[in-house]
Amino acid sequence: MSTRTIQGQKNLQDINQASKDGIGGSPLRPDGTLKVKGEFAYSSDLWHEDMLWGMALRSPHPRANILSVDISEAVKLPGVYAVLTHDDIPGSKFYGLEIQDQPALAIDKVRYHGEAIAIVAADHPETARRAVKKIKVEYEVLTPIVTEEQCLDPETYGYVHEPHEFKSHGHGNICHSQKLVHGGGVTDEIRALADVVVSGHYEVGMQDQAFLGPESGLAVPAEDGGMDLYVATQWLHVDRQQVAPVLGIPEEKLRLTLAGVGGAFGGREDLSMQIHACLLAQRTGKPVKIVYARDESFFGHVHRHPAKMYYEHGATRDGKLVYADARIVLDGGAYASASPAVVGNAASLGHGPYNIPNVRMEAIALYSNNPSCGAMRGFGAVQACFGYETQMDKLAAELGMDPVELRQLNAMSEGDPMPTGQVIDSPAPVAQLLQIVKDRPLPPPLDLDNLDVRTLPGALSNTSHGEGIVRGVGYSVGIKNVGFSEGFDDYSTARVRLEVIGGEPVAMVHTAMAEVGQGGITVHAQIARTELGVEQVTIHPANTEVGSAGSTSASRQTYMTGGAVKYAAEAVKAALIEKGRRRYGWTQTDIILLGGKVISEAGGPLVSIVDLLGDEAIDLTREHHHRPTVPFDKETGQGFGHVQYTFCANRAVVDVDIELGLVKVVELTAAQDVGKALNPLSVIGQIQGGCTQALGLAVMEEIIVKDGKVRNASFTDYLIPTILDVPPIPVDMLELPDPHAPYGLRGVGEAPTVSATPSIVAAIRQATGIALNRIPVRPEHLTGTL
Amino acid sequence: MEFLRPATWDEALAAKAEYPTALPISGGTDVMVEMNFDVHRPSAILDLNRITELSEWQIADDVVQLGASVPYTRIINELSGPLPGLALAAHTVGSPQIRNRGGVGGNLGGASPAGDAHPALLAAGRDVFVEVASQARGTRLIAIDDFYVGVKRNSMEKDELIRRVHIPVADGPQQFSKIGTRNAMVIAVCAFGFALHPKNGTVGTGIGSAAPTPRRAVEAEEYLAGVLAERGLWQSGDLLGTEVIQRFGELVKAAASPIDDVRGTAEYRRHSLAVMARRTLTWTWNDYSKQIRSAA
Structure with a gap:
């Protein structure tokens, strides 16, 4: 409604403005100042x-x-x-x-x-x-069972869970698996259709959510x-x-x-x-x-699944993808946690946002004696994106094509089918997002005459005064699902109460949504303001006195619980207007709530909310269920499995000290379709935060496990990016509404975490000429000193 | 756990004599972290924060007498001129908060091979002394080359406390480089300190995180000092040539005996030490040449 203008109603505009703190505005989060000042109660x-x-x-x-x-x-x-x-x-x-x-x-x-x-x-x-x-x-x-070879041979190396106590859907030491076949699959006949084939083995280390609380x-x-x-x-x-x-x-x-x-990220x-x-x-x-x-x-807490992946892509000489084959092995560790869902995501999203006529995929999660792995921002999709995007660069190099053009040539868009057969039925501007990041002006080259050591790889560690520094640029794009998938009904509940307090109309929003820093409570207040035309909104503490809000994960909370708040507020609004109709006999059909008043859009103010409500409170609860999905077929991976898709493209510019193997990301550009930004400031924060976590995975974040033992359980040795590691992150937000979603919005939290990592690695690869098949990239990889 | 808070240096020595296992604490940036991680539970903590002289420095006879508790922030702000190498090292210590609290005394007391101050102190020359004292035996000066004796072990006696460090005022350019796998707030994967000492015709080196103790690259120092003397380079300030720089780097590399650990491989440490040695030598020599030429 903040985007709606009431045209031709000058008198109304004069008296009533939609709240600037409604949806589409960027009111500051109530917990922000407290957290910065160290006064927030964790x-x-x-x-x-x-x-x-x-x-x-x-x-x-x-x-x-x-x-x-x-x-x-x-x-x-x-x-x-x-x-x-x-x-x-x-x-x-x-x-x-x-x-x-x-x-x-x-x-x-x-x-x-x-x-x-x-x-x-x-x-x-x-x-x-x-x-x-x-x-x-x-x-x-x-002796711990820790490698893929050991896990897949339980008769020799043993069972993490003995067969008589095994509770998962898999067998042996396989917790879960999912196959997928699309088009003609990958056969010798299909392979023969390709002029060019590229393949590779890729590895993703064990990332941690590293929340501070x-x-x-x-x-x-x-x-x-x-x-x-x-x-x-x-x-x-x-x-x-x-x-x-x-x-x-x-x-x-x-x-x-x-x-x-104090932070969550799935952990x-x-x-x-x-x-x-x-x-x-x-x-x-x-x-x-x-x-x-x-x-x-x-x-x-559980960590991000480390992955070992094999990818193979075949294409025509002019760059059209003919087929793609992949096997993704995820180490789930000792217990199942979210492994089945991670496998489902890896299998269904693991070939990226590309139109590929023939596809084969197998994703499995192992049981092992390594630390348990489960949910972390972008799960399943993050690991796969490093694989398929590295392949896209490899293919472009093989064909002598521009890597962005190759991606755009094969990019999916609305109306195209996923390898699961699910047709994408809302905007999928993959090629456009790539174009946006490509068209941004590049940051200026290093000015060797006016060096600020803080801007170089190594920064204040004073390892270079310009020696050995080579710049590289890399691109990537990724796909992530929003919400819980494969037939799961992850509904949300919201209770909205409208009453008069101290002579003012006040809305109260009560949900069980976990505010983990994503800004959900800010958005709930914005929705209530917009729907009920009030300024004062209080947020009830989240608890189990109200129905479930589902999980704060899978980029789903604004979509799901935000949607529930919208529907509960709409119900309150309808009840209030009905009360007015009964009392005053209104017959207008254009009644809205705005600026604390009940208004006929054509006729002007009817009554104030305060006068209409009196001592009464309207208190209603609504559930929001997204459209149903179905489980993927176990063998073919086919099915309408996901609620919504989200896309982000990145361009990374890096400076690499090629002698020391140190990296400074100079700039990390992001373009993402957000459907509708309910709070643009928060959305940009999510995109920048997601990019930062992706940067961590690209160049430093890894739980080092040797023979099943964690070697770096501290922030001294588990490194996450500092302010000197995080570059400017210019963000372009597209707002192409999804007709199936409340306000047309698209979940935003995870897509950049999926897509940004490969762009950084691609940039390092361009700078060094080294094939980097494992993340995080360590100085040893860049200096041949592993 | 006893908590001792002496008001004066003499009281502190008395307390340390009475409780030889007491762990001295000043900034707490090391001690508190280790206690939180349950690395040790000392029987007593000896808080030195009331002894103001430990946070003071002065220069006498071209020697900086640096109080054990002078925080890194003040070393950066106040001593970049006389102690350029140590000031550069101080820049790389932790975060601003850590630099506001931590000082060289803690680095020396902990004697971790990864302590950032050590390579700079070693490079500053053989006339760097750690001044320690005990109630029983009074004050003694330990030469920096005799100070580090093992992994996290120094040559102090149980009843001794570190009072200050004596570091000659720099008579030539000094540099410090450190490798970390992120661009701030990182424990050294390895580090290298380098100093030119034109007055006595020597050079100083210090290697961090690449041996059981911080150590000097003795052969590299001798080789370079020899070349500088033989070729009259101290006087001419002429170019060193890539061969000398390369050789120096190789000798620094050879002086290290690093291990593989979670922060890096031994091979990477050796490799990067050679690179840092070449670069810091180049930077300092360029600066020195400029000084010679502008003086001429």
């Missing part, structure tokens, strides 16, 4: 009188049998209130997002480095730490035998669904409230400390707080 700041501190004992081994656990010394320590093992769990001993294969506390064996075995509650964190050290565990250490929460036992849990999470209701059975209490007796979230989709805090609170009858230390955080 979940780690929670406090309760008489609370205890919980702590876990974790396995130092990636694979071992537990022969015995002796807690006797720990229990004796003064100040210790409880020491629990799996024996003490009153309800179900397993949990999991999709497959309940993960024990809340290890049972007789550990499957990854850092798996929790016992938990302690004590009156001080230091006491808890000492108690944990007094627990004696006797292990029979086993460690896992933390507070469980408070209630008088009714239930539990109140305050926690930083991405989806309150799915936490409740997993925790309640372990506690042996009905879901309705477990009430969750969102605590301040809070799985449970971390929730069950442990609740078990300890249930046992002791006291509130229990758990806050992970930084190193524990690296063990306490």
